[in-house]
Amino acid sequence: MDEMNFNGKSGVALFITDDCPPCEAVVPVHDKFSKIYGKDINFVTVNIKEKPDLAEKYKIRSMPTLMFMKDGNEACSRLGGYIETDEFKGRIENVLGGKCPEMSRQKVTADVIILGAGPAGLSAAIYTARSKLYTVVIDRALPGGQVATTYTVENYAGTDGPIEGPALMENMVRQAESFGAEIFELKEVTGIDFSGRIRHVSTEDTDYYAKAVIIATGAQPRHLAVDRADELQGKGVHYCATCDGALYQGAEILVVGGGNSAVEEAVNLAKFASGITLVNLHDSFTATKAGQNALFRNKRINVAWNSEIVELIGENFLEKVVIKNRKSGKRKTIAAEGIFTFIGMVPRTELFKDSVDMDEKGYILTDENMETSIPGVYACGDVRRKNIRQIANAVGDGAIAAIFAEKYISSLED
Amino acid sequence: MVKVYSTPTCPYCKMAKKFLAENEVQFEDIDVSKDRDQAMEMISKSGQRGVPVIDFNGEIIIGFDKPRLEHLIV
Numbered sequence: 147m148d149e150m151n152f153n154g155k156s157g158v159a160l161f162i163t164d165d166c167p168p169c170e171a172v173v174p175v176h177d178k179f180s181k182i183y184g185k186d187i188n189f190v191t192v193n194i195k196e197k198p199d200l201a202e203k204y205k206i207r208s209m210p211t212l213m214f215m216k217d218g219n220e221a222c223s224r225l226g227g228y229i230e231t232d233e234f235k236g237r238i239e240n241v242l243g244g245k246c247p248e249m250s251r252q253k254v255t256a257d258v259i260i261l262g263a264g265p266a267g268l269s270a271a272i273y274t275a276r277s278k279l280y281t282v283v284i285d286r287a288l289p290g291g292q293v294a295t296t297y298t299v300e301n302y303a304g305t306d307g308p309i310e311g312p313a314l315m316e317n318m319v320r321q322a323e324s325f326g327a328e329i330f331e332l333k334e335v336t337g338i339d340f341s342g343r344i345r346h347v348s349t350e351d352t353d354y355y356a357k358a359v360i361i362a363t364g365a366q367p368r369h370l371a372v373d374r375a376d377e378l379q380g381k382g383v384h385y386c387a388t389c390d391g392a393l394y395q396g397a398e399i400l401v402v403g404g405g406n407s408a409v410e411e412a413v414n415l416a417k418f419a420s421g422i423t424l425v426n427l428h429d430s431f432t433a434t435k436a437g438q439n440a441l442f443r444n445k446r447i448n449v450a451w452n453s454e455i456v457e458l459i460g461e462n463f464l465e466k467v468v469i470k471n472r473k474s475g476k477r478k479t480i481a482a483e484g485i486f487t488f489i490g491m492v493p494r495t496e497l498f499k500d501s502v503d504m505d506e507k508g509y510i511l512t513d514e515n516m517e518t519s520i521p522g523v524y525a526c527g528d529v530r531r532k533n534i535r536q537i538a539n540a541v542g543d544g545a546i547a548a549i550f551a552e553k554y555i556s557s558l559e560d
Numbered sequence: 561m562v563k564v565y566s567t568p569t570c571p572y573c574k575m576a577k578k579f580l581a582e583n584e585v586q587f588e589d590i591d592v593s594k595d596r597d598q599a600m601e602m603i604s605k606s607g608q609r610g611v612p613v614i615d616f617n618g619e620i621i622i623g624f625d626k627p628r629l630e631h632l633i634v
Contacts, residue, residue: 205582287575294571312571332579332626380610380622389570390610392593393603462607484609 150190150204150215156241157188157215161206163195166326168228168256168280169210175231176212183238208254208282208328214241222246226254227280227355252352256282256328258551259347259356262494263329264291265537266527267362268318269544270551274360275325277552282354283322283329284347290315291364292528293537295388297414300436302537311388314537340501340520343558357558358551361498361510361518361525362544365491365535370402374458382464384486387411394484396420400467402455403488409433409441411488416446423480424449425469450478455485493529505531516547522554562587563615565602573612576624580614583633587614 150159160176162169173191180189194201194209204213204220212225214237222240225233233253240246257279260267267283275281283289293299296311305314323329333349340359347354367385369375375383384390391414399419401412404426410433412424424441429451431438441447450469456477457468467482495508503511503519509531516524526543528535562580564587566573580587592599592611606613606620614621616632 288571288578290571297569312569332575380608382609384610386570386572389567389572392567392569393599393609393611395593395596463603463609 150200152188152215152218155188156186156217156221157190158238158241159204159213159215160189160191161201161204161209161211161213162191162193163209163326164193166209166280167278172210172212172229172234175229175234179234179238183242186242187238207330212237214238216241216244224252226252227282228255228257230255254282254352254354256280256354256356257555258282258358258360258548259284259345259354260327260360260362261335261347262291262362262364262527262529263289263319263331264362264364264527264540265293265315265318266364266529266540266544266547267291267360268315268322269541270360270362270524270526270548271322271327271329271544272318272325273545273548274551275322275327277548278326279552279555281322281327282356283327284333284335284349284354285329285331286334288331289319289329295386297388297411299537301434335497338497338501340523345523357555358522358524360516360544360547360551361495361502361523361529362527362540362547363494363497363529365493365528367487368490368492370455370485370487370489372455372458378458378460378464381462382460382482382484383458384484385488387415387486390484391415391418391486394418397483398422398481399484399486400425400455400469400480400482401486401488402426403490404428404431404433405488405490406433406437407488409437411486412447413437413440413444415486416444419446419484422447423469423482425453425455426451427454427472428452458485491528491535495529507531514546515550516543517550522551522558524551561615561617563590564588565590565592565598565606565613565615566611567591567593570611572624576612576614576629579624579626579629583629585633 208226214222258274258281260283263283263285271283293311294315298308300308337348339346345359395418398421401424452472453469456470459466470477493508510525516526524547526547527540590598602613
């Protein structure tokens with residue numbers, strides 16, 4: 147039997163943790179209500195540091211969370227973040243009266259909502275959470291962004307030699323969480339409303355509200371624009387070398403692109419593949435010299451300059467690829483089981499296209515304070531229009547966005 | 561029985577495994593980068609050479625398809 151068994155009575159459980167400003171705000175309210183309603187409904191406070199099992203059992207993912215129980219079952223939707231006293235009272239009366247609005251949706255009120263937990267979003271979270279702003283980070287996947295799919299990072303400052311992409315991002319996650327940022331992973335954002343003074347972001351099961359929003363949704367790989375590329379995806383056409391590279395041991399493969407990603411991933415894929423043809427549209431690479439040197443030293447990699455893929459051949463799986471030299475017009479058929487493509491990115495901004503200003507490619511326009519066309523809404527990292535997209539400047543963007551978000555929030559309070 | 565065909569470095573595999581674990585689904589984790597026979601089994605089952613592939617009691621799920629997994633778990 148645990149604290150949540152209220153002997154058949156209704157109950158209110160408040161889950162809190164240490165060093166959490168919205169927790170400190172709600173504790174006295176919880177105490178006050180326990181005096182008023184204590185004879186009809188049980189009140190309990192759970193510090194999750196002391197009782198992690200209980201938080202796990204009820205899948206409490208953010209602090210504070212108010213959870214309501216009736217007849218041994220959870221009743222009404224949960225409340226989280228900065229909890230309005232009126233709303234808290236209303237829920238208690240709902241539980242006692244047996245009527246609950248919108249049973250399944252949780253509500254979380256924060257200071258800042260950050261969309262995306264890559265380097266930009268996590269850097270912003272480190273700054274806002276450290277400033278004691280209640281910070282919610284929402285990611286469609288697991289935290290880490292594109293870096294989590296990168297084998298090694300060699301040019302990010304302060305890492306004492308090459309670091310694996312996932313390890314670097316785990317450090318950033320831990321740092322953000324250590325200051326109290328709440329990260330909600332595997333949550334697809336389904337709607338946004340930035341029109342009011344309080345901004346609203348909804349996911350499948352939760353409504354989030356905050357004064358400031360930082361968009362750090364990043365970008366996704368641009369797909370190969372050749373017939374049948376989508377049909378053969380996962381059957382020879384790939385966009386993630388760390389994911390699927392190991393399935394091409396001893397195989398002939400192609401890598402497409404000429405930037406850092408293409409050049410570095412070709413070198414990594416050479417650990418598995420027996421031979422690689424790197425297909426590059428131009429007669430030079432835009433990748434760094436260090437990357438190019440590693441590539442040219444690798445005997446397993448050949449470069450097809452000024453070339454593009456024009457045809458994919460294969461029934462159920464990719465078997466052959468036709469490439470064309472753009473200068474000579476000559477076509478060549480190469481036996482290849484796999485193609486790994488790194489030809490740039492497309493920003494993930496579909497959701498924001500009717501709210502903030504963007505360029506023709508869908509990158510969000512900001513000023514140098516990372517503010518978008520809406521005051522209090524910021525964009526940072528790969529999602530914004532800029533010339534260089536590196537971890538280093540994503541982290542820089544995130545810090546700037548966070549500092550100005552903080553200024554914006556305090557200007558509202560004046 | 562639930563089998564997850566994965567590689568150790570693939571983030572979508574981690575996501576799928578984490579999701580299954582959170583929903584208390586027991587599964588066998590198969591590292592196809594080390595086991596060639598299992599890799600071939602995965603490719604023949606799914607028609608796919610990408611991971612993750614999940615064999616959920618005979619239903620083959622390609623990639624981390626959360627809605628389909630949710631549907632199967634309930």
